[in-house]
Amino acid sequence: MTQDSSTAGLVLRTVLHHGVAFRDQIAESTGLSAATIGRQVTSLVRRGLLRERPDCTRSGHVGRPSVPVEVDDRLLAAGAVHIGRLVTTVALTDLRGRVLGVAHLPTRGGDADLVKAAARRLIGLHAGIGGRTLIAAAVVAPWEALDRSPAVAGRTLRDTTTLPTSTADHVAAVAAADLLFSPEHAHGTTTYVYARETVGVATVHDGVIPSSGRRTGSVTHLPTTSDAACRCGARGCLGATVATIGPRAAAAGIVERPDVELVHAAALAGDVDAHELLIDRADHLGRAVAIIRDLLDPDRVVLAGQAFTAYPAAASVVLDAFRRTTGLGPVPITLSRFGAEVQAAAAGAIALGPVYRDPHAALDRHSRLVQRTRNTRRSRSASTVVRLQPA
Numbered sequence: 001m002t003q004d005s006s007t008a009g010l011v012l013r014t015v016l017h018h019g020v021a022f023r024d025q026i027a028e029s030t031g032l033s034a035a036t037i038g039r040q041v042t043s044l045v046r047r048g049l050l051r052e053r054p055d056c057t058r059s060g061h062v063g064r065p066s067v068p069v070e071v072d073d074r075l076l077a078a079g080a081v082h083i084g085r086l087v088t089t090v091a092l093t094d095l096r097g098r099v100l101g102v103a104h105l106p107t108r109g110g111d112a113d114l115v116k117a118a119a120r121r122l123i124g125l126h127a128g129i130g131g132r133t134l135i136a137a138a139v140v141a142p143w144e145a146l147d148r149s150p151a152v153a154g155r156t157l158r159d160t161t162t163l164p165t166s167t168a169d170h171v172a173a174v175a176a177a178d179l180l181f182s183p184e185h186a187h188g189t190t191t192y193v194y195a196r197e198t199v200g201v202a203t204v205h206d207g208v209i210p211s212s213g214r215r216t217g218s219v220t221h222l223p224t225t226s227d228a229a230c231r232c233g234a235r236g237c238l239g240a241t242v243a244t245i246g247p248r249a250a251a252a253g254i255v256e257r258p259d260v261e262l263v264h265a266a267a268l269a270g271d272v273d274a275h276e277l278l279i280d281r282a283d284h285l286g287r288a289v290a291i292i293r294d295l296l297d298p299d300r301v302v303l304a305g306q307a308f309t310a311y312p313a314a315a316s317v318v319l320d321a322f323r324r325t326t327g328l329g330p331v332p333i334t335l336s337r338f339g340a341e342v343q344a345a346a347a348g349a350i351a352l353g354p355v356y357r358d359p360h361a362a363l364d365r366h367s368r369l370v371q372r373t374r375n376t377r378r379s380r381s382a383s384t385v386v387r388l389q390p391a
């Protein structure tokens with residue numbers, strides 16, 4: 001249990017990891033007493049975070065039949081904004097982090113304008129799915145690589161949506177999403193390497209996600225043997241090697257626009273030139289992952305982002321290049337389970353973080369913000385009425 005994690009949060013996370021959980025299973029996993037678990041489950045059910053599953057009741061035991069519980073994914077939702085270099089992803093997720101709706105907009109304009117536009121899309125998505133209460137939101141990005149401000153983005157998202165809002169580095173967010181569903185990755189050290197149009201690394205020790213505002217290190221200018229021109233003036237930086245795939249494909253006439261997703265689509269459709277570009281990128285990425293792994297020596301590596309997941313033929317090239325380069329022998333390497341939804345799932349997990357750490361505090365904070373907004377609106381409309389009084 002981490003420092004800021006409540007007992008209710010521990011129970012909620014334990015149920016999430018079990019799927020459907022009986023109270024004695026929760027007791028075994030958490031070491032909490034039956035009385036404590038009974039109280040916590042009752043209050044979490046009352047607040048719409050857990051629901052009972054009478055259809056899964058266990059019989060044949062002494063005493064009352066035992067009714068298990070699961071995370072209630074029908075009532076609440078979280079808002080997720082991921083700012084990428086070219087594309088900003090806006091999504092709604094349920095309490096299990098499943099994506100309920102997603103929209104994309106071009107990453108354009110200053111932090112406040114961009115996040116306001118994203119928040120409007122979020123509100124539109126929410127209106128479209130109906131019936132769920134939005135309880136939290138988050139905005140994540142490779143802040144340093146894009147020269148953007150998490151403080152301005154977070155404040156704008158909170159003021160536009162009136163929701164409790166969190167911010168995080170985008171790779172830390174990938175780690176948070178992974179840990180929600182793969183609790184076994186919380187033991188020991190897990191290194192996450194992300195690549196789409198930017199690259200990034202986050203390392204998690206015993207389940208503790210690098211917190212927002214803490215510097216996470218950078219692999220943007222890690223040298224590779226590619227000849228990609230980087231904004232720093234050098235050639236071959238890893239960030240440039242990944243970021244220039246779209247422009248290179250467009251310059252070569254492989255795709256119409258410098259959009260890396262079009263390059264993935266072309267390769268999947270059998271375009272040989274697109275295939276070669278992506279295989280070349282995979283080779284550089286695999287070697288970079290080996291260098292990162294050898295520096296940090298984690299217990300496992302998780303690869304996330306479309307540069308790893310969008311073109312399956314490249315995955316074996318990444319692993320081959322890794323094996324040829326590492327000096328430390330084999331290590332478990334997995335691809336992120338989220339595939340193309342990784343940006344939405346990552347930002348959603350950061351929004352849900354406070355809910356899973358301390359659900360009662362998170363919902364109380366939400367209620368206070370809703371109440372404050374209502375009061376402000378009421379006083380505004382009251383002053384409008386005053387002004388509309390006949391002269």
Ligand SMILES: [Zn+2]
Binds near residue numbers: 233234237240
């Ligand atoms: Zn560079």
